[in-house]
Each structure stands twice: as structure tokens, then as C-alpha cells.
Amino acid sequence: MIIGLASFVLWIAIGDDENFPNRVHQHQQGNSESTTVLDFTEMKTDLPVISMETGGQRIPGTPIINNKDYYYQLSEQGESEIKTAFTLYQENMEPLKLSAMIHYRGHSSRFFDKKSYALRFIDEDNNDKDTSLLGMESDNNWALHGPYLDRSLIRNYMAMNLAGEIMPFAPDVRFVEVFLDHSYEGLYLVMEKVSKGVGRVPIATPEKNSQQTDYLVLVDRPKKMNATLDDFLMDTYKVYPSGTEINYPTNTQYTEERQQFVNQDFSFIAHSIYQIPYADEENQYRKLLNVQAFYDYFIINELFRNVDAGHYSTYFYRDLRGGLTPVVWDFNNSLNNYQVITFDASGFSLTQSIFYEQLLKDQAFVDGLIRRYHHLRKTKLQTERLQQYVDDTIDFLGEAVERNNNRWGDVYDLNHYDQDNHLQPSERNYTSYQEAVDQVKDYLEKRGDWLDTNIDTLYQYSHPSRHSHESIK
Known part of the structure; x- marks a missing residue:
């Protein structure tokens, strides 16, 4: 029997004094006194360097436009990824030589001249091979993000690291410089993917023969998905035009029964949230969520004005011993960097997104969110700290910025x-x-000032006059 009842859920609150693992901020480690030794170029750099050699193969993933639709180009052999020789150079250490399957990754970023890559490391038998990169936890799947439309080069690095200080999980990141077939491609960011694993999303492997399972789901564009859940959000068009896909369990851990359990459990949680403000006198939803993580997700995405959050590239995971928890991802369009629309420093972005459109109807949730906001603005998210963070990161990158801009300076x-x-x-x-x-520094300051002045206006969403018609049973 598949179940999804509140009695099987324990909500564990996290207080203001976080106890998360120490976040490694690469720029705070200081530039090395020795340069990275490279055996194929005379370029000098203090940053790690990644070299990928394709042997002249076509890298899959380029969008091919057909009328108003498009599809992704395959390799010459009709494959969705190709095998490459991958080498990581770091200071005077012995180069790390691996085999990696790669393809272009992203959505709108696939149209950019500077591409981003998905990496999957394999062994000599072509099986997945978990590998630690630059002090990050071992895994076989990684993203190699090429900041391009983000001309500052630092949005994802900064936002991911700040989120990692306050949330249970945010992808770890490291700057590198990249060569493709010995051609310099510029400054990149190695990023952990949002996936199950040690040091990544903290969920367990389901027990053998059990239909119940921890899970990870993604809300995004259905076109990018293999199959979407037939869940409460989809049935009620709350997630439209997005859909929800299971990212874990997959492959050998996937069964139809577990898929049904995830669908039912996720639907149960969503339905409970959408009972607010009626039929929820006991705030049952709080037993189903990591509430503070929902506070922090809202705060970090609003501070960076990440307008995709809650609509696209939005991850949630559920440890059956705890509550549903959101995960940050993709700040490339943040801080008024959305390609086709301007977003100034005023206004909220998540108030009409899934879950938050309902959570904000509960005054207790708004109370806690505002308290948490003021706490973070006095500590980890102070404007002065944010400004210094930008300056220190740019200083750390040094001449790599100039090299990147020599490569892509036409922009x-x-x-x-x-x-x-x-x-x-x-x-x-x-x-x-x-x-x-x-622009990044100015926008962060103005955005912080606007939120400081207007954060209390979130109470309007919980005021009975705004939703009293929904309280009639």
C-alpha cells in the first residue's frame, strides 16, 4: 500500500544558528604562490585549468531551429554525448587525467557562442566513475558553466556560495580556465549538479523491495523532460506552463511503484499547502516542509531578483524523515540579467510562484520569513559584505578576466x-x-534597500481581506 500521510513526516526546525558544513569560498583561499603548470601552452595562471580533447568530434547539443521549434543536434554517430580526454591541472600537482562524456547543456544558454557543458566521468569499461574535483565531493556528474550573458562572470559563484552558507544544500562551485582541443575557451565555473549523493542532496537509497522512497523532483519546462508527473500541481494547472519530473529515484532504483509513491506523496504535500488558509487550522503544512529552507530560498532568490526561481530550474527534495526542501539553481538571469525583459530593483518575484502563493497567506509563515530576512541582512547578507564579496572575487580572478574577455570581448x-x-x-x-x-554592485545595493523598506508589505498576502472568500467552507 502506498501512503503519503502526515503521520509519517517529521518536521525538524533549524534555528538561526546554522550548523551546516563550512562552505569553501574559493576566492578566500587566496591566489597560490605558484602557478598552474601546463604542458601544452605557455599561458600562466593561478587558477585550475581544464583541458578537453574531442579528437575532432562534433559536440552534441547545439540547438537546430525548425520553424518556431528546435531540437538538439547529435554527434556524427547519432549520439547525445561524446567521449573526450579530460585533464585537470592544479598548481604543481600531477595532472588528473580522466575520460568524460560531454554534451552542451542549458536552455537559452545553448544559443550562446560560449557554450556550457555537462560532464559524466567514466572508467575504462565506460561505467560511471565518481571523481572529486578541486576539493568537492566525488561524483560522476558535473556541470561546466560558462558565464557569458553574465558579463560580470560571478553571479552563479556568488549566489551559490551565499546560499550554501544558510541552506542544507546548495551546489558547490569552483572557477577554472578551460581549453577545448588546445583552444582557449575562457573562464568557467565547475558546478556540482543537483543530484543525490554524499555531499549533495542528502537523501537515502530506498530499501530493497520497499515502495516508499526519498526523492528529488524538478519543476521546469516540460520540453526538457522525459516524462512529467501527473501530480496535484499539474492537475490543477498550478505549475503551468511548467511540469514536474522525478530526478531521483531513476535508473536501477526506479520502479513504477516508487514513481507512484513520489507522485502521491508530492501531491499530498502540495494539496496540503493549497489548503491554506482554509481547512488548515493546525498549520499541518509545517509538518511537511523544511520551513526555514523555504524562508531562505525565498530570501536569496528575491535578493538576487532571480525571476526564474519557482517557475523553472526549481528543485525540491524529500527525506522521508524530514520535510520537503527547496534547492537553489541557476542565477545566470538574476540581478536584471534576464535576456528579453527588464526587472528593476523593486517588486517581488516569488509571491505568485508555486507554493509561495499559498504559504504567504499564512501570517505565521510571513512572520517567520520576515524575522529570518532581518536576521540574514544583519549577518551573512549585509550590503557591505555583498559589495566586498564582489570586489574580493574579482581580485582573486585577476588576469583570468582579461584573458576571458580577450576571447569573448566582441560582446x-x-x-x-x-x-x-x-x-x-x-x-x-x-x-x-x-x-x-x-551594475551588479549597484543593483545588489538598490535591491537590498528596496527589500529592507518593503519586506513588511508581505503581510498583505496573509491579510484576511485579500483571501477571505477562500475561507468559506
Whole structure:
């Protein structure tokens, strides 16, 4: 029998004094006194370097437009990924040589001239091979993000690290410089994927013959998914135009019975949240959620004005011993960097997103969210700290920024403007790297000021006058 009842859920509150693992901020480790030794170029750098050799193969994943639709190009052999020789160089250490399956990754970023990559490490028998990169936990799946539309180069690095200080899990990240077939490709960010594993999403492998399972789900564009859940959010169009996909359990851990359990359990939680404000006198939803993680997800995404959060690239995981927990991902479009729409420093972005449109109807939730906001703004998310974080990161990157911009500097010349590689309209784009950095710092300050002044207006969403018609039973 498949069950999804509150009696099987324990909500564990996390107080203001976090007890998460120490976050490694790469730029705080300081530039090495020795440079990274490379055996194929005379380039000097203090950063780690990744070299990938394809042997002349076509890398799969380029979008091919067919009328208004598009599909992803395969390799010459019709494969969705190709095998490459991967080498990681770090200071004076022996190079780490591996085999990796790669393809282009992302959504709109696949149209950029500077590509991002998905990496899957394999052994000599082509089986997945867990590998530790740059001090991060071992796994076989990684993302190699190439900041490009983000001309500052630091949005994902900064936001992921700040989120990692306050949330149970946020992907770990490290800057590297990348060569593809010995051609310099610029500054990249090695990123943990949102996946089950030691040091990643803390969920357990289901017990043998058990239909119940911990799980990880993704809310995103259905076109990117193999199959979507037929869950409460889909049935009620709450998630439209997105869908929900199971990211774990998959492969050998997947069974139809476990898929049904995830569908029912996730639907039960969603249905409980959408009972707010009626039929929820005992705040049952609080037993089903990691409430503080929902606070922190809201705060970090609102501070960075990450307008995709809650709509696309939105992950939730559920440890059956605890509550549903959100995970941050993809800040490339944050801080008014959305390609086709301008978002100034005023207004909220998540108030109409899934779950939050209901959670904010509960005054107790709003009370806790506002308290948590003020606590973080006095500590880890102070404006002064954010400004210094930007400056220190740029100082750490040093000449790598210049090398990257020598490779991709045409983006600053608006005579080379095109809609795939620039913000729209053209006047939103920056003509120098310093302008891009100044925009990040200025926007963060203005955004923080606006939120400081207006965070209490969230009480409007919990006021009975706004939803009293829903309270009639």
C-alpha cells in the first residue's frame, strides 16, 4: 500500500544558528604562490585549468531551429554525448587525467557562442566513475558553466556560495580556465549538479523491495523532460506552463511503484499547502516542509531578483524523515540579467510562484520569513559584505578576466550585437567589464534597500481581506 500521510513526516526546525558544513569560498583561499603548470601552452595562471580533447568530434547539443521549434543536434554517430580526454591541472600537482562524456547543456544558454557543458566521468569499461574535483565531493556528474550573458562572470559563484552558507544544500562551485582541443575557451565555473549523493542532496537509497522512497523532483519546462508527473500541481494547472519530473529515484532504483509513491506523496504535500488558509487550522503544512529552507530560498532568490526561481530550474527534495526542501539553481538571469525583459530593483518575484502563493497567506509563515530576512541582512547578507564579496572575487580572478574577455570581448562592441548573445534591447548591454561589475554592485545595493523598506508589505498576502472568500467552507 502506498501512503503519503502526515503521520509519517517529521518536521525538524533549524534555528538561526546554522550548523551546516563550512562552505569553501574559493576566492578566500587566496591566489597560490605558484602557478598552474601546463604542458601544452605557455599561458600562466593561478587558477585550475581544464583541458578537453574531442579528437575532432562534433559536440552534441547545439540547438537546430525548425520553424518556431528546435531540437538538439547529435554527434556524427547519432549520439547525445561524446567521449573526450579530460585533464585537470592544479598548481604543481600531477595532472588528473580522466575520460568524460560531454554534451552542451542549458536552455537559452545553448544559443550562446560560449557554450556550457555537462560532464559524466567514466572508467575504462565506460561505467560511471565518481571523481572529486578541486576539493568537492566525488561524483560522476558535473556541470561546466560558462558565464557569458553574465558579463560580470560571478553571479552563479556568488549566489551559490551565499546560499550554501544558510541552506542544507546548495551546489558547490569552483572557477577554472578551460581549453577545448588546445583552444582557449575562457573562464568557467565547475558546478556540482543537483543530484543525490554524499555531499549533495542528502537523501537515502530506498530499501530493497520497499515502495516508499526519498526523492528529488524538478519543476521546469516540460520540453526538457522525459516524462512529467501527473501530480496535484499539474492537475490543477498550478505549475503551468511548467511540469514536474522525478530526478531521483531513476535508473536501477526506479520502479513504477516508487514513481507512484513520489507522485502521491508530492501531491499530498502540495494539496496540503493549497489548503491554506482554509481547512488548515493546525498549520499541518509545517509538518511537511523544511520551513526555514523555504524562508531562505525565498530570501536569496528575491535578493538576487532571480525571476526564474519557482517557475523553472526549481528543485525540491524529500527525506522521508524530514520535510520537503527547496534547492537553489541557476542565477545566470538574476540581478536584471534576464535576456528579453527588464526587472528593476523593486517588486517581488516569488509571491505568485508555486507554493509561495499559498504559504504567504499564512501570517505565521510571513512572520517567520520576515524575522529570518532581518536576521540574514544583519549577518551573512549585509550590503557591505555583498559589495566586498564582489570586489574580493574579482581580485582573486585577476588576469583570468582579461584573458576571458580577450576571447569573448566582441560582446562589448555593440556593432556585433545579436539577440542570441546579448540582452534586449541593445542599450541594456555594457561596453566594458567594469560597467558589468558596477551594475551588479549597484543593483545588489538598490535591491537590498528596496527589500529592507518593503519586506513588511508581505503581510498583505496573509491579510484576511485579500483571501477571505477562500475561507468559506
